[in-house]
Amino acid sequence: MSYMEGSQGDPSSTRSRDLCGKMDAGTLEQEKESSVDLQELQNLDYVDDFFCSLCQLREQGLLVDICLALEGRLYQTHCLPLAAVSTFFAEILEQGQRNMVDLEGKATCCGLEALLDFAYEGHCDVSKDSAMEVLRVSEALGAPRVAALCKQFLNPALQDHKEVLASEEKLQNLRGIQELQRHGIGWDLELQADGISLKVHRVILAAGSDFFRGMFTSGMKEAHQDMVSLSTFSSADLSLFISFIYSGSLLLGWDNVFEVTEAALPYQMSGILQLCYRFFRENMESEHSLDVLALAEAFDLPELRQETEDFILRNFKEVAQVPKFQDLKMDQLVALLSQDGLYTTMEFEVFQAVLCWVDEDREARLSQAAKVMKCVRFPLMTNRELRQVIAADLMAPSEKCYKVLEASLLSVPKGPSVLSQLPCRIRLPSHVLVIVGGDSLTRNLSSRVPSQDLWFAHRFISGIGLVKHIEWKALSTLPDMPRFRHAVAVLDNILYVFGGNHFYGKEDVLKSVVRYDPLQDTWERLADMQERHNYFQAVSLGGLLYVLGGNPDNSNTQCLDTVECYDPAKNSWKFVHPLPLPLCGHAAAVSGGKIYVSGGCTGIYHILRDLFHYDPAAGSTHLSPMTHVRGGHVMEALGERLYVAGGLSHGERGYMDLYACEVYSPAEDSWTDIAPLTHTHVVAASVTFLGELYVLGGYSYETYKDTHLVHCYNPKSDRWVNLGTMPKAYTDMKACVLSLPSHLRERTPET
Missing domain, CATH: 1.25.40.420 (Serine Threonine Protein Phosphatase 5, Tetratricopeptide repeat)
Structure with missing residues (x-):
């Protein structure tokens, strides 16, 4: 049943629903096997919020159920989070003897406090002087993960991992609590609704839900009852809420996401709603977009409504063909x-x-x-x-x-x-397409000049007779000097600009790196790369930045096989595993958490068909080669595929412009031809934007003319469209997508 056919926003309406994704944790594996169209989504923000709430309950002395006596001190706390990380406390919880526990001779205050910190926060601060003491206590109390952290601390090579592991440890803690609930250990409350009964822990519900926190901590009669009947809940809704509170995850698909959202809204289950909204954003498709819009309008969800409306407007042709459009x-x-x-x-x-x-x-x-x-x-x-x-x-x-x-x-x-x-x-996207640097001909066509300019596409306009126009605005200026044949990458909406040339001489290749923060409209000079690079690529992966290969000296006789890794937190560079061969003029993109590199040239003017997966730690794995040899081309990830367009290939008299385009499927390790370009683009810029592949500028090897055209490819229609022109006919520039503050976008139009 589509949402448009449903209750139109009445949260009390009767809903007949499949319970997929709403069963308790004991049925999770069965659900995964039987529900191939469902995907498990984990809300890590919920996990952090859950333990933050649990800490607050402890600090306020709410719902505490155990007192620990040690060295003349009393620790009022909750037994359940301790039981999730310690076999000693798990046994106490199972036996029901939780009032007062004497730990003399079993622990020290330092070790116990470290265990408490780990149970509530996922980490414990240990020093050189305390590490062995905490290790002994954790081993005595049966807390193997705390012991493992102490051992990591005592091994200097592993100390950098402590902060990274905190969120993962909290997730493991929550899973430990879930296991205790699954086995019926330590429960203190029975919830009943619509013919079902669930045994739960009052403190966990209070930490995981504002609704239950109010019920159990504000003096309501339910705070003291062993059994609570919830007449406003259906059995499906209660099972859903309890499953999520104990796991922070949901199984969602188009068959149940509308009902899950509708169930969570009246009770403001924000963690569930975040996952539903995430599902809508990441899986939006034409077939369901109108149902999502109806849901957003019925429940007055402005952000979801805006995002869905934007999707419908971007994909109007496909949405208009959906049967629900006629309704x-x-x-x-x-x-x-x-x-x-x-x-x-x-x-x-x-x-x-x-x-x-x-x-x-x-x-x-x-x-x-x-x-x-x-x-x-x-x-x-x-x-x-x-x-x-x-x-x-x-x-x-x-x-x-x-x-x-x-x-x-x-x-x-x-x-x-x-x-x-x-x-x-007029298309006025929330994010903007930005072009960075490049070079172009002077107005009298007598010479070339490098550019320091950053432009952004404010609006895309379709005029009479399908004439299209892009309204460009000046964004900023590269500091110090112009750049072309450089590389860019975006990490956390910060633009990083690497190397390239500032002029045309052999020694004019750069090692310098700068970054631009669009929210502050400021530039910062960073640590130099260890080598000079032009005609190279840069990508972002796992919070780090990688520059791959390139040419060090403008000689066009040698290329680099080196890869440098930049850590923004440390402002430092290091070499990682090299490429399988020296390359320049290649293309690189990240898809599915992997770096892919295609084509390019060696130092002897030989263009390649190669495609390989590059792993900074393990090296390269060669995959099915492209249909055509390519250099100076573009490659971008769109969906789960890699799209390749433009560049040069071998011709009868040396090189030739390449119009043919192709797409690679990592799942099938195969290439498929797609619609060819209508205009040549060699050493052009490219981005994926609004679900399409954009190719900007470049030149033609056969005519030696620059182009100012912007083409975009729509995978659904397999068609290239000319969207308009750039401010100038740039080559050797780069492009990216950024989110800009409103005051930058509202500047007076430049072109």
């Missing part, structure tokens, strides 16, 4: 079609969507057709498309819709057209 109310359809951000390569597609909507219930919708037709921007159509419009029976001269067409065409200003005066379709 939209007139006001809903008008609201969508009126948006400037509606993306379509042909305005005629909007007209066709309106015709189909009217024909779905012609008798009832004929009177509404003219109002909806006013949203179609007829001046954006070609003469051929307008002839097709007039041929439709709904557009007969006697019909109201024909008068809408007439009025729309007459609204176009006479004389030279200005885009701001036309009924344009």
